[in-house]
Amino acid sequence: MPQVIDVCAVSELSPGEVRLVEWEDLEIGVFNCGGTVYAIEDRCSHDNGPLVEGELDQAECTIECPRHGSLFDLRTGNPKTLPAYVPVDTFPVRIERQTIKLEVD
Numbered sequence: 001m002p003q004v005i006d007v008c009a010v011s012e013l014s015p016g017e018v019r020l021v022e023w024e025d026l027e028i029g030v031f032n033c034g035g036t037v038y039a040i041e042d043r044c045s046h047d048n049g050p051l052v053e054g055e056l057d058q059a060e061c062t063i064e065c066p067r068h069g070s071l072f073d074l075r076t077g078n079p080k081t082l083p084a085y086v087p088v089d090t091f092p093v094r095i096e097r098q099t100i101k102l103e104v105d
Contacts (some may be wrong), residue, residue, distance in 0.1 A: 007100040013037065020052045023104050028091055031074050033061045038074040039091040039102050046070055046084035
């Protein structure tokens, strides 16, 4: 059964903002893309680059790896450009009582 962890208050993650969450051995990037919150593993599948340090495109809902420029779809974790070709993990996000929460396994 998944565990639910608190990230922050909704008011603390405005559109265009990013937050890094650490849980056990995972680092998870939490992104507010135009008012919708997404969470993906903070690790480029090409070379383990830190995705939260990349450029967020709210219009396309993508994050660009700062190392080699691969774009990842925040909704699915799928890479949209090379050199990455393997998806990264995504995590269900929910809002409860104005708090952003993640489901993690």
